[in-house]
Amino acid sequence: MEKFLGFDSLQWAGLSAIASGIYDILTLLLIGFAALQIYFARREAQINRTLTACDKYDLDPLLDEICRRLDIAKNSGDLVANPPKYRLDIYSVLNYLESIAIGVRHGLYCRKTVRAQMEPIIVGYVEEYIDSGLVFKASVTASKPTVSEDTYEHMIALVKRWSRVPWYKRFFGAGKPKI
Numbered sequence: 001m002e003k004f005l006g007f008d009s010l011q012w013a014g015l016s017a018i019a020s021g022i023y024d025i026l027t028l029l030l031i032g033f034a035a036l037q038i039y040f041a042r043r044e045a046q047i048n049r050t051l052t053a054c055d056k057y058d059l060d061p062l063l064d065e066i067c068r069r070l071d072i073a074k075n076s077g078d079l080v081a082n083p084p085k086y087r088l089d090i091y092s093v094l095n096y097l098e099s100i101a102i103g104v105r106h107g108l109y110c111r112k113t114v115r116a117q118m119e120p121i122i123v124g125y126v127e128e129y130i131d132s133g134l135v136f137k138a139s140v141t142a143s144k145p146t147v148s149e150d151t152y153e154h155m156i157a158l159v160k161r162w163s164r165v166p167w168y169k170r171f172f173g174a175g176k177p178k179i
Contacts, residue, residue, distance in 0.1 A: 083138035
């Protein structure tokens with residue numbers, strides 16, 4: 001048997017197998033690192049999309065004008081007295097919020113970020129316009145409603161999900177204090 005650098009052919013084959021194993025482990029670590037990079041890049045893009053969509057509520061001049069008109073009408077009592085007059089304004093705001101809820105449901109938007117940014121706003125609109133029946137009163141044209149019970153189902157489901165207390169908070173007694 002011939003030797004090269006003090007190793008025979010069997011020892012070289014073993015050394016080659018060990019080197020291949022180390023190479024495989026390093027390749028697996030590299031693939032794992034690349035997968036983490038892809039995950040975090042997608043997550044960051046999702047959060048950026050979410051913040052952009054949520055910022056529209058504050059930054060869009062048309063949506064701001066609609067919200068101001070609805071607020072003035074609510075404060076004057078005209079919104080409750082004459083809801084069909086504000087039907088398009090109500091639809092515009094609720095459709096915008098429903099689109100955010102649909103984006104959350106389909107994973108386009110980050111659920112936690114939407115909750116942090118929009119929870120009081122969405123809950124307020126659901127309570128004030130949907131739960132109170134104002135949107136259905138506004139939708140009646142010629143005695144036929146144009147909005148059904150499931151028109152804003154994603155937004156309502158999101159609010160219901162936010163109102164649930166997780167089992168571990170119920171078990172340990174933690175949770176949001178009741179005011």
